[in-house]
Amino acid sequence: MRFQLTADQRALRDVLRGLLTRRFGGAALRAAVDAPGLDRALWRELGDVGFFALRLPEADGGVGLGLPEAVLAFEEAGRALLPGPLVATHLAAGVVPGAAGGEAVVTAVDGRLVEWLAEADVVHGEAGAAAGAVPLRSVDPLTPLHRVAAPAPADPVASLLTAAEQLGTATRACELAVQHARTREQFGQPIGAFQAVKHLCAQMLVRAEVARAAVYAAAVTADPVDIAAARLLADEAAERGARDCLQVHGGMGFTWESEVHLHLKRAWVRAQRGGGSTESEELLAADLVA
Amino acid sequence: MDLAYTPEEEEFRARLREWLAKVLPTLPPKPSPDDWPARRSYDLGWQRMLHDAGYAGLHWPVDAGGQGATPTQHLIYLEETENAGAPYVGAGFVGLLHAGPTIAAEGSAEQRARWLPPILRGEEVWCQGFSEPDAGSDLAALRTRARRDGDAYVVSGSKIWTSHAEVADWCELLVRTDPSAQKHRGITWLALPMDAPGVTVRPLRTLAGSAEFAEVFLDDVRVPVANRVGDENDGWRVTMVTLSFERGTAFVGEVVACRRVLGELARTARRNGRWDDPALRRRLGRLNAEFRALWRLTQWNVSEAETGGGVPGVGGSVFKLSYSHARQELYDAAADVLGPESLDLDRPWVLDRLSSLSYTIAAGTSQIQRNIVAERILGLPKGR
Numbered sequence: 001m002r003f004q005l006t007a008d009q010r011a012l013r014d015v016l017r018g019l020l021t022r023r024f025g026g027a028a029l030r031a032a033v034d035a036p037g038l039d040r041a042l043w044r045e046l047g048d049v050g051f052f053a054l055r056l057p058e059a060d061g062g063v064g065l066g067l068p069e070a071v072l073a074f075e076e077a078g079r080a081l082l083p084g085p086l087v088a089t090h091l092a093a094g095v096v097p098g099a100a101g102g103e104a105v106v107t108a109v110d111g112r113l114v115e116w117l118a119e120a121d122v123v124h125g126e127a128g129a130a131a132g133a134v135p136l137r138s139v140d141p142l143t144p145l146h147r148v149a150a151p152a153p154a155d156p157v158a159s160l161l162t163a164a165e166q167l168g169t170a171t172r173a174c175e176l177a178v179q180h181a182r183t184r185e186q187f188g189q190p191i192g193a194f195q196a197v198k199h200l201c202a203q204m205l206v207r208a209e210v211a212r213a214a215v216y217a218a219a220v221t222a223d224p225v226d227i228a229a230a231r232l233l234a235d236e237a238a239e240r241g242a243r244d245c246l247q248v249h250g251g252m253g254f255t256w257e258s259e260v261h262l263h264l265k266r267a268w269v270r271a272q273r274g275g276g277s278t279e280s281e282e283l284l285a286a287d288l289v290a
Numbered sequence: 291m292d293l294a295y296t297p298e299e300e301e302f303r304a305r306l307r308e309w310l311a312k313v314l315p316t317l318p319p320k321p322s323p324d325d326w327p328a329r330r331s332y333d334l335g336w337q338r339m340l341h342d343a344g345y346a347g348l349h350w351p352v353d354a355g356g357q358g359a360t361p362t363q364h365l366i367y368l369e370e371t372e373n374a375g376a377p378y379v380g381a382g383f384v385g386l387l388h389a390g391p392t393i394a395a396e397g398s399a400e401q402r403a404r405w406l407p408p409i410l411r412g413e414e415v416w417c418q419g420f421s422e423p424d425a426g427s428d429l430a431a432l433r434t435r436a437r438r439d440g441d442a443y444v445v446s447g448s449k450i451w452t453s454h455a456e457v458a459d460w461c462e463l464l465v466r467t468d469p470s471a472q473k474h475r476g477i478t479w480l481a482l483p484m485d486a487p488g489v490t491v492r493p494l495r496t497l498a499g500s501a502e503f504a505e506v507f508l509d510d511v512r513v514p515v516a517n518r519v520g521d522e523n524d525g526w527r528v529t530m531v532t533l534s535f536e537r538g539t540a541f542v543g544e545v546v547a548c549r550r551v552l553g554e555l556a557r558t559a560r561r562n563g564r565w566d567d568p569a570l571r572r573r574l575g576r577l578n579a580e581f582r583a584l585w586r587l588t589q590w591n592v593s594e595a596e597t598g599g600g601v602p603g604v605g606g607s608v609f610k611l612s613y614s615h616a617r618q619e620l621y622d623a624a625a626d627v628l629g630p631e632s633l634d635l636d637r638p639w640v641l642d643r644l645s646s647l648s649y650t651i652a653a654g655t656s657q658i659q660r661n662i663v664a665e666r667i668l669g670l671p672k673g674r
Binding site: 174209233282 | 579580611671
């Protein structure tokens, strides 16, 4: 048994992190908030590096990797707050023309919402699933949302990739909180020297690392019950992590200028996707008496 | 990333499983929890069976008489013995998991030859004299005094939370040999014979009503200098060395057991009608997620120990914080399933609920663990 990242998997993660830091760092994030819209050039670059075609067989022009690598890629996307219907386009690779290479932006009904409907070229899934979708004023400035009347059936792989994005947010939120706690001084010392702040940060790490074990394991087994566990714990690690990160930032965390609120809002958006907490908990309960 | 076991690991599992199926039916009945001498002989009897079958000191180095098994084999051993309902390490705990590995790492050739074989053969029991009434979380503040007198140390003071003290032959004892040194520097590690004159053991009753541990009073007890492991005043380092034996396997059996209890809870809830309550179902479903994740985190930590040469990484404190909380949640959920019967000490899980309360306290409180995570892993500054 060797349940650790391989050298190739670490390299894949590092390459993506490098690309996203370069192409969607702090300044780009702020610019995207000020001028909403999907960056098609970045979308094609993601296509070029194989983000969407990652699991497509090499014979079909894909990268030929598996769910563990996809999970690592989506974790990086989650960390960077990368906008766009990433999960839907990834799942459409090899099915919807242009999806694999990032030429097409593909969205889908997930839960009772459709992300990026107006900007998407294709709505993947059951015909007419997004018909009559009603726009709402999205809480997340980087995720336009439409509501639909009937929820789409949850897809376990989509739910796992969402869990991976949430894991990225949980990890990033912990890092941001720690950075702030080490530098912000009050009462003559960094606030991170106070146990009340330390313990918030420690619990953020605990939730993120427990979720990481669940997400990576589910990527290896692809078992629906493992995926439900991963999603449940990753949703919680992201939502509570981003919230605690905001708390550690104090008044600055409550401002539009700080990026902390963007992590929390995105975590809320993802938590509404299919396979959320009620569904996962019921599935995990049924497993106990199966 | 891979969760599959190698053919060699599967073969190890198969052989162990076969052996367990053969020997477990031959075990005598379990002794009463209050009968310490009977518990001692039951636990040592099991250790002798392990020894005769070549499973004693599985995770110990070969040159210390162990089997030199990999962390993954150790994980498999703990998983299989728990699943088969094999006896717990019990009275052998301190000898096999702390004192023995400490002697193996830091003891002289004579000390290793004297103390290690009887631990592996199930002949001698060790207990641990670390904590004191005024040295709990702040262990290095311990005050039990040892002064040199010829070829012996004369030891006075008291120890607390000492499990198996009533039936132990030896105690791994931390004493202060230099009161003027900085607190981590003046400590020495001694092997105390529990039958030495001046040693008094007083059982301590836990909130569960049982005498699970004891206070040990030391009144001018003479301990030969030959019983010192490591140098004088180097006992803190000697003790901490053993932490490097931690390979992420500390709670393997318990996580396996908690997952079994969770399944039993769900089936009980189905029988008594509580299952119709969606809040209870979801509560148990969430616990299923947590214990599945804790099992995966165990596999992750064990794999890390295997690749990283046995040095524990981020895993230990993170795991303990999450596990100790989840275990308490599990038995609170059991009370939710049982309703009024959760107040009946004769019902299953009720005593477990009480004993689960120690998990966020023993071996480093959750508050201390959070400090460790924050300072050593996240790099936050120490408070003034």
